[in-house]
Amino acid sequence: xxxxxxxxxxxxxxxxxxxxxxxxxxxxxxxxxxxxxxxxxxxxxxxxxxxxxxxxxxxxxxxxxxxxxxxxxxxxxxxxxxxxxxxxxxxxxxxxxxxxxxxxxxxxxxxxxxxxxxxxxxxxxxxxxxxxxxxxxxxxxxxxxxxxxxxxxxxxxxxxxxxxxxxxxxx
Numbered sequence: 001x002x003x004x005x006x007x008x009x010x011x012x013x014x015x016x017x018x019x020x021x022x023x024x025x026x027x028x029x030x031x032x033x034x035x036x037x038x039x040x041x042x043x044x045x046x047x048x049x050x051x052x053x054x055x056x057x058x059x060x061x062x063x064x065x066x067x068x069x070x071x072x073x074x075x076x077x078x079x080x081x082x083x084x085x086x087x088x089x090x091x092x093x094x095x096x097x098x099x100x101x102x103x104x105x106x107x108x109x110x111x112x113x114x115x116x117x118x119x120x121x122x123x124x125x126x127x128x129x130x131x132x133x134x135x136x137x138x139x140x141x142x143x144x145x146x147x148x149x150x151x152x153x154x155x156x157x158x159x160x161x162x163x164x165x166x167x168x169x170x171x
């Protein structure tokens with residue numbers, strides 16, 4: 001899976017602390033990473049509902065959303081539907097599944113891009129009313145949807161503490 005963003009526990013002090021405590025209980029920290037993956041995947045998907053990135057910063061409204069109604073980055077739901085997490089030893093990655101057009105466009109939407117024609121003199125787009133627009137370049141603003149913000153860290157800490165309690169209290 002090709003992912004534009006990776007989250008590693010050693011980048012988050014509270015997560016690193018909880019990870020260490022899980023090991024002290026003799027449990028497999030992979031289970032905690034899996035729980036955190038679910039938290040971060042849900043948080044990332046919720047950004048498509050709010051139209052804002054990490055830290056609640058609203059995305060610039062897309063032309064399609066402005067002209068047709070609807071939400072920015074939510075047309076067919078392909079990008080939102082491609083959000084996945086993957087756990088590897090000591091590591092949690094959250095991003096897109098790497099399949100289809102979503103993976104190609106994820107980087108563009110996350111970081112922004114300037115699109116120029118490769119094999120033609122201009123780019124060509126058909127508007128909803130049927131009219132065609134030609135352009136030498138199109139600037140796609142960054143609309144970050146991946147990342148870990150303070151709310152995510154709080155949620156990770158809370159579920160991590162609950163997980164530790166379950167280890168302490170046993171089955």
